Amino acid sequence: MKISVIGTGYVGLVAGACLADMGNNVICVDSNTEKIDQLKNGIIPIYEPGLEELIKANSRENRLIFSDDIHYAVQNSDICFIAVGTPQGEDGSADLQYVLEAAKSIAKSMNGYKIIVNKSTVPVGTAEKVKELISQNTNYPFDVVSNPEFLKQGNAVDDFLRPDRVIIGSDSEKATRIMQDIYSPFFRTGNRIIVMDIKSAEMTKYAANSFLATKISFMNEIANLCEKVGADAEMVRVGISTDNRIGNKFLFPGLGYGGSCFPKDIKALIKTGHDFACDMNIIKSADAVNNKQRQIFIDKIYSKFGANLNGKTFAIWGLAYKPKTNDMREAPSITVINALLSSGAKVQTYDSKAIESAKFYFDDKIIYSSTAYDALKDADALLILTEWNEFRRPDFDKIKTLMNSHIVFDGRNLYDADRLKESGFEVYQIGR
Ligand code: NAD
Numbered sequence: 001m002k003i004s005v006i007g008t009g010y011v012g013l014v015a016g017a018c019l020a021d022m023g024n025n026v027i028c029v030d031s032n033t034e035k036i037d038q039l040k041n042g043i044i045p046i047y048e049p050g051l052e053e054l055i056k057a058n059s060r061e062n063r064l065i066f067s068d069d070i071h072y073a074v075q076n077s078d079i080c081f082i083a084v085g086t087p088q089g090e091d092g093s094a095d096l097q098y099v100l101e102a103a104k105s106i107a108k109s110m111n112g113y114k115i116i117v118n119k120s121t122v123p124v125g126t127a128e129k130v131k132e133l134i135s136q137n138t139n140y141p142f143d144v145v146s147n148p149e150f151l152k153q154g155n156a157v158d159d160f161l162r163p164d165r166v167i168i169g170s171d172s173e174k175a176t177r178i179m180q181d182i183y184s185p186f187f188r189t190g191n192r193i194i195v196m197d198i199k200s201a202e203m204t205k206y207a208a209n210s211f212l213a214t215k216i217s218f219m220n221e222i223a224n225l226c227e228k229v230g231a232d233a234e235m236v237r238v239g240i241s242t243d244n245r246i247g248n249k250f251l252f253p254g255l256g257y258g259g260s261c262f263p264k265d266i267k268a269l270i271k272t273g274h275d276f277a278c279d280m281n282i283i284k285s286a287d288a289v290n291n292k293q294r295q296i297f298i299d300k301i302y303s304k305f306g307a308n309l310n311g312k313t314f315a316i317w318g319l320a321y322k323p324k325t326n327d328m329r330e331a332p333s334i335t336v337i338n339a340l341l342s343s344g345a346k347v348q349t350y351d352s353k354a355i356e357s358a359k360f361y362f363d364d365k366i367i368y369s370s371t372a373y374d375a376l377k378d379a380d381a382l383l384i385l386t387e388w389n390e391f392r393r394p395d396f397d398k399i400k401t402l403m404n405s406h407i408v409f410d411g412r413n414l415y416d417a418d419r420l421k422e423s424g425f426e427v428y429q430i431g432r
Pocket of ligand 1: 006007008009010011012029030031032035070083084085086098101102119120121122149150151152153260261
């Protein structure tokens with residue numbers, strides 16, 4: 001099939017590469033010409049395991065090409081995926097300007113029947129807006145389909161190639177059939193393509209993200225109480241997660257959720273609730289707990305060192321909002337580092353993939369180390385902010401020789417606190 005993907009970010013680039021890998025001819029378009037130039041030269045602007053290999057293999061076969069010319073892309077494809085950003089607007093709602101701009105450009109470039117597939121996360125009613133805008137700008141026939149994306153950054157290629165399910169919101173039999181055709185190669189065993197009406201598809205994405213975010217906030221709230229009453233949140237986590245009605249995912253106490261999706265999607269759903277006079281109390285609380293969680297961690301540092309951190313040096317392991325990505329959007333590290341800097345501290349950081357992203361936020365205000373151990377030199381405390389695997393079993397004897405004092409604020413509960421204490425470390429964790 002001939003497919004165009006508008007927006008080559010974390011979603012569009014992965015979707016484009018995976019769709020090409022199934023034998024489709026895919027044109028990935030972005031208005032950011034620098035990004036497109038990089039991609040044309042084999043430079044992958046984001047880190048995502050397996051993505052570079054997939055892009056290179058499919059580019060070699062000419063099944064995957066990159067362009068900044070949306071007109072060319074639309075004219076040479078039958079199905080146009082929209083995968084542009086939907087950032088948080090000033091009032092918390094999803095800002096649809098990029099989606100609508102992409103839709104208008106598609107409409108103006110049409111040369112026959114097209115299926116316009118919305119992959120971006122958008123509030124209920126957006127497909128209707130897109131339909132209206134397209135019909136104002138073209139006389140060619142078209143269908144609009146909602147196909148929200150559920151991939152997880154850090155595992156995006158695998159999630160796209162082997163999805164738990166694909167949601168298709170459609171009111172056209174023809175478009176539904178073609179969408180089923182596109183996705184059937186991804187389901188060699190069992191068919192988990194779920195077809196529904198467009199509004200339900202749009203809502204499914206927000207419901208899924210809000211539920212997962214709520215699970216994280218729920219566990220963090222329990223963890224905070226565990227700490228007060230002397231219980232161990234890790235034991236409680238294991239205790240509850242063995243109940244298969246609860247499950248074992250998204251129950252790790254920590255610094256709360258970040259990233260480009262949960263924070264904005266939760267706020268957008270609260271705003272939709274507000275617009276329809278439907279109070280979203282649980283989701284509002286999940287959001288409030290999440291915001292508080294970072295401050296609770298920062299307060300642990302202040303309780304130990306005082307609010308004036310002049311002359312203190314902090315080593316930070318992990319900048320990305322989660323492991324296996326270079327993405328720092330809404331990362332807890334941003335809040336924590338800003339608090340440290342505004343209290344006068346020196347900050348030495350290490351992250352194997354997110355250093356370039358961090359420079360966008362902190363420029364020369366912090367030190368970027370090329371190894372985890374380099375970041376520890378003369379540090380008064382080590383802060384674990386992202387649970388990258390490489391931090392799980394470090395050489396603690398070596399750590400001791402590098403640091404000024406042996407204090408660890410383990411924001412991801414990575415370590416066995418008792419063992420660390422036996423080796424002479426002072427350890428602060430979440431919920432224990
Ligand atoms: P992103 O910011 O990484 O990428 C968006 C891209 O769209 C950018 O490269 C931007 O230059 C491009 N763009 C914007 N307007 C354009 C236009 N008119 N024409 C062409 N290109 C344009 O965003 P992302 O993380 O890939 O997210 C995209 C959407 O998918 C969002 O709605 C997001 O909520 C949703 N989503 C994201 C994830 C995730 O893990 N990142 C997962 C599921 C769904």
